[in-house]
Amino acid sequence: MFKNLKDKLRKFKSKAEKELGEDDGKKPVKGGKPVKRVPVKGGKPAKKGIVRKRAGGKSSLDKLDKDEWAEVEKKPLLEDAEGGLLAKKITDKKLEDIIWELEVALHESDVAVPVVEEIKDYVAKELSGKKIKRSLDLGDVIESALKNAISNVLVTKYINFDKFINDHKKPVVLMFVGVNGTGKTTAIARIVHRLKGMKKSSVIAASDTFRAGAIEQLEKHATRLGVKLIKHQAGSDPAAIAYDAIEHAKARKKDVVLIDTAGRMQTNVNLMDEMKKIKRVAKPDMIIFVGDSLAGNDAIEQAIKFNDAVQIDAAILTKIDADAKGGAALSIAHAVGKPILFVGIGQEYDDLVPFNPEWMVQRLFE
Numbered sequence: 001m002f003k004n005l006k007d008k009l010r011k012f013k014s015k016a017e018k019e020l021g022e023d024d025g026k027k028p029v030k031g032g033k034p035v036k037r038v039p040v041k042g043g044k045p046a047k048k049g050i051v052r053k054r055a056g057g058k059s060s061l062d063k064l065d066k067d068e069w070a071e072v073e074k075k076p077l078l079e080d081a082e083g084g085l086l087a088k089k090i091t092d093k094k095l096e097d098i099i100w101e102l103e104v105a106l107h108e109s110d111v112a113v114p115v116v117e118e119i120k121d122y123v124a125k126e127l128s129g130k131k132i133k134r135s136l137d138l139g140d141v142i143e144s145a146l147k148n149a150i151s152n153v154l155v156t157k158y159i160n161f162d163k164f165i166n167d168h169k170k171p172v173v174l175m176f177v178g179v180n181g182t183g184k185t186t187a188i189a190r191i192v193h194r195l196k197g198m199k200k201s202s203v204i205a206a207s208d209t210f211r212a213g214a215i216e217q218l219e220k221h222a223t224r225l226g227v228k229l230i231k232h233q234a235g236s237d238p239a240a241i242a243y244d245a246i247e248h249a250k251a252r253k254k255d256v257v258l259i260d261t262a263g264r265m266q267t268n269v270n271l272m273d274e275m276k277k278i279k280r281v282a283k284p285d286m287i288i289f290v291g292d293s294l295a296g297n298d299a300i301e302q303a304i305k306f307n308d309a310v311q312i313d314a315a316i317l318t319k320i321d322a323d324a325k326g327g328a329a330l331s332i333a334h335a336v337g338k339p340i341l342f343v344g345i346g347q348e349y350d351d352l353v354p355f356n357p358e359w360m361v362q363r364l365f366e
């Protein structure tokens with residue numbers, strides 16, 4: 001899972017650590033006490049240098065260039081240096097070089113362009129001009145900047161699925177949309193399985209009347225999971241099937257209706273219109289876009305198009321067990337402003353796990 005991206009982030013971190021950590025020619029002053037920076041001759045950089053003086057102790061002279069001197073003057077003179085080690089500063093020049101490396105790494109992992117920008121800016125801002133105590137590990141500082149940047153792009157309005165189901169008026173209507181082959185049918189079966197675990201009853205609407213075999217595939221799952229499937233003949237009105245399923249749920253006091261819809265390319269106008277009609281008729285409480293993480297930037301493009309057409313509420317990202325790049329997982333929530341609800345991590349019914357930013361960050365840096 002996310003192997004490429006993980007490797008790239010790790011490489012970035014060690015390269016950044018090396019480049020930012022290169023000796024800048026200034027020796028740290030050792031000792032157990034706070035270090036006082038005292039400008040030579042009443043605050044003027046007369047000798048283009050400062051005396052770093054330990055409180056009541058010896059002093060040493062370090063050469064600073066004009067810009068560095070200006071920086072020093074802006075900052076308070078007294079600088080706490082825990083463990084007696086002087087802080088070193090990340091200069092913008094060095095930062096620029098490594099941020100470029102980060103940009104390349106993210107692009108190579110299929111992270112969407114606006115998300116790359118956001119992560120870059122965040123890391124740059126977090127590291128720029130930062131003084132790092134020599135007693136601190138530079139690698140830790142860089143890793144924490146990366147983690148924060150990644151969490152930042154993953155955070156969107158969080159939906160607790162189980163709570164949503166529990167708290168909502170019954171029947172809760174869920175509508176699933178997405179292109180063919182992304183794992184939509186599988187995702188529906190897995191949600192039914194999850195609902196069963198929560199002691200919630202479900203009914204599935206086979207509103208994918210377009211793809212040959214779609215109804216049979218759902219029927220297999222429904223039988224295996226022991227839930228009712230509402231279906232009509234292939235080719236009948238998908239909105240009518242959804243409507244029937246909701247009526248069935250109301251009559252039998254079922255908790256959740258899951259509506260499968262025909263997988264469609266986001267460019268297929270007729271099918272997109274059909275999907276809008278199902279939405280009009282079924283009035284779903286949640287529209288869930290199912291995307292295939294292996295599709296990378298295509299999955300993002302699809303999510304945007306489906307969101308434009310029916311306003312999705314959340315996404316499920318499948319097959320991340322096979323996804324080395326991780327770009328879609330990083331980009332999708334940011335691109336549509338809707339959270340990832342679950343990710344598919346394998347072939348079993350149980351392999352659908354709730355997604356949150358910490359989960360992703362943990363996997364990227366484990």
Ligand code: GDP
Pocket residue numbers: 179180181182183184185186187263318319320321322343344345346347351
């Ligand atoms: P649909 O056309 O969107 O309904 O797609 P299906 O539900 O039929 O899934 C297409 C294929 O993807 C099937 O072979 C699934 O087993 C597989 N699949 C779905 N989700 C996952 C997942 O999370 N991981 C893996 N490895 N395969 C998955």
Ligand code: GDP
Pocket residue numbers: 186189217220347348349350
């Ligand atoms: P088969 O794939 O033709 O042997 O038929 P199955 O009854 O095993 O599966 C039907 C579809 O459901 C296939 O696309 C499976 O990949 C998919 N599927 C999704 N989730 C699961 C799961 O948890 N278990 C199994 N067995 N199949 C699953």
